[in-house]
Amino acid sequence: MVTTFDAIVIGTGQSGPSLAERLTAAGKKVAVIERKRFGGTCVNNGCIPTKTMVASAYAAHAARRAAEYGVAIGGAVTVDMKKVKARKDAIVQKSTRGVEQWLKGMANATVIEGHARLTGPHAVVVGNHALEAPAIFLNVGARAETPKIPGLDRVPYLNNSSIMEVDYLPEHLIVLGGSYIGLEFGQMFRRFGARVTVVNRGPRLLAREDDDVAEAVRAILTEEGIEILTDTADLKVEGSGTDLRLSGSAGGRPFAVSGSHILAATGRRPNTDDLGLDTAGIATDKRGFVATDEGLMTNVPGVCALGDCNGRAAFTHTSYNDFQIVAENLLDGARRRVSERILAYAVFIDPPLGRVGMTEREVRARGRPALIATMPMTDSGRAREKGETKGFMKILVDPASERFLGAALLGVGCDEVVHTLIDVMTADAPYTVVKRAVHIHPTVSEALPWLMGTLKQLP
Numbered sequence: 001m002v003t004t005f006d007a008i009v010i011g012t013g014q015s016g017p018s019l020a021e022r023l024t025a026a027g028k029k030v031a032v033i034e035r036k037r038f039g040g041t042c043v044n045n046g047c048i049p050t051k052t053m054v055a056s057a058y059a060a061h062a063a064r065r066a067a068e069y070g071v072a073i074g075g076a077v078t079v080d081m082k083k084v085k086a087r088k089d090a091i092v093q094k095s096t097r098g099v100e101q102w103l104k105g106m107a108n109a110t111v112i113e114g115h116a117r118l119t120g121p122h123a124v125v126v127g128n129h130a131l132e133a134p135a136i137f138l139n140v141g142a143r144a145e146t147p148k149i150p151g152l153d154r155v156p157y158l159n160n161s162s163i164m165e166v167d168y169l170p171e172h173l174i175v176l177g178g179s180y181i182g183l184e185f186g187q188m189f190r191r192f193g194a195r196v197t198v199v200n201r202g203p204r205l206l207a208r209e210d211d212d213v214a215e216a217v218r219a220i221l222t223e224e225g226i227e228i229l230t231d232t233a234d235l236k237v238e239g240s241g242t243d244l245r246l247s248g249s250a251g252g253r254p255f256a257v258s259g260s261h262i263l264a265a266t267g268r269r270p271n272t273d274d275l276g277l278d279t280a281g282i283a284t285d286k287r288g289f290v291a292t293d294e295g296l297m298t299n300v301p302g303v304c305a306l307g308d309c310n311g312r313a314a315f316t317h318t319s320y321n322d323f324q325i326v327a328e329n330l331l332d333g334a335r336r337r338v339s340e341r342i343l344a345y346a347v348f349i350d351p352p353l354g355r356v357g358m359t360e361r362e363v364r365a366r367g368r369p370a371l372i373a374t375m376p377m378t379d380s381g382r383a384r385e386k387g388e389t390k391g392f393m394k395i396l397v398d399p400a401s402e403r404f405l406g407a408a409l410l411g412v413g414c415d416e417v418v419h420t421l422i423d424v425m426t427a428d429a430p431y432t433v434v435k436r437a438v439h440i441h442p443t444v445s446e447a448l449p450w451l452m453g454t455l456k457q458l459p
Contacts, residue, residue, distance in 0.1 A: 144161060197229065354418030
């Protein structure tokens with residue numbers, strides 16, 4: 001027997017539940033399918049749990065620095081990893097339960113738990129349930145991708161999900177990957193007390209960022225005692241249990257490092273390989289990401305892909321923006337497009353990196369004129385007061401239109417400060433709006449108007 005709905009939402013990540021709420025509020029009969037844990041990556045093994053653990057690591061780091069602030073702490077600072085994990089679990093459980101209760105209490109929504117598989121363009125099977133709907137929304141997310149390193153498949157290793165279950169301190173954590181996930185976990189576990197080595201295939205960390213940003217981040221992590229190997233090749237893994245050995249070359253010179261645990265943080269792949277996309281005739285790219293147009297519709301009429309599985313951006317906030325685009329286009333008569341989105345994100349190391357728009361490298365590559373201004377965080381009174389002066393701010397402006405081109409803000413509070421620029425860029429307002437604004441003293445944000453006053457031609 002086939003049950004017919006107005007819409008089927010597969011996956012309960014950041015965009016799926018909100019879309020279900022909009023659809024049901026519009027009187028649509030909606031089926032919501034979740035095969036594992038409600039809330040998707042962000043709630044279960046992404047943003048919420050990692051930032052909860054980052055907070056614990058920051059507390060340990062601050063405690064070790066207490067004497068700098070005139071505060072005496074008797075004895076060595078120790079970390080109880082079981083309590084760290086218990087705190088994380090409690091916060092995650094509350095969030096996951098909240099999403100589940102929200103969906104199951106939603107009028108006009110039927111929640112089905114199990115693995116969904118498309119059997120046609122508008123047909124889905126979940127166990128013994130056969131469903132049909134003219135509109136299907138894919139919000140199936142992504143998962144960690146395992147690097148193809150000889151020997152890695154023969155030893156135990158962690159990924160961004162399984163490391164969330166660690167309730168002990170690894171003696172020596174080897175992190176494969178020098179991007180956002182790898183660096184956040186690397187610094188976190190170093191502050192918990194583990195020895196950490198980061199191994200990156202490329203010539204520098206954070207390949208998406210400018211050289212000066214990447215080098216500043218490397219200096220910050222190195223100062224905390226993290227070993228960093230870049231430009232690596234010919235990697236192989238040997239050993240068993242907690243006696244592991246990674247060898248290869250770094251910068252053309254051989255190296256070998258022994259560790260107790262390996263974290264693979266080299267990328268993610270979409271959860272589309274077991275979804276029946278071929279059967280439904282839904283096109284994907286060579287990596288399995290669902291191909292979509294500017295309105296996030298697939299090549300099959302009525303089928304839409306949102307969040308990480310469409311490959312347009314792997315962030316919680318962009319997934320939510322996907323929901324906004326789709327909902328407003330379908331229900332409000334809007335014509336919103338993904339290309340209108342200004343890409344912004346943060347790297348949640350300490351201090352954090354807030355990023356929006358183009359990098360300096362991208363501006364130079366396009367050969368467009370630009371103004372640039374930089375400021376070390378040592379010039380920020382707020383940063384000096386807090387004793388957190390690492391990093392710098394950099395902004396780029398188009399001299400003709402006076403619009404921001406992009407910014408990289410690496411420093412205390414910069415994951416929040418960057419939103420001032422995001423808002424002005426979204427409003428398509430000139431940089432002078434910020435330059436003339438009166439910001440509160442003493443804050444990190446008050447440096448922005450001053451920074452605007454130092455703009456010079458990009459050489």
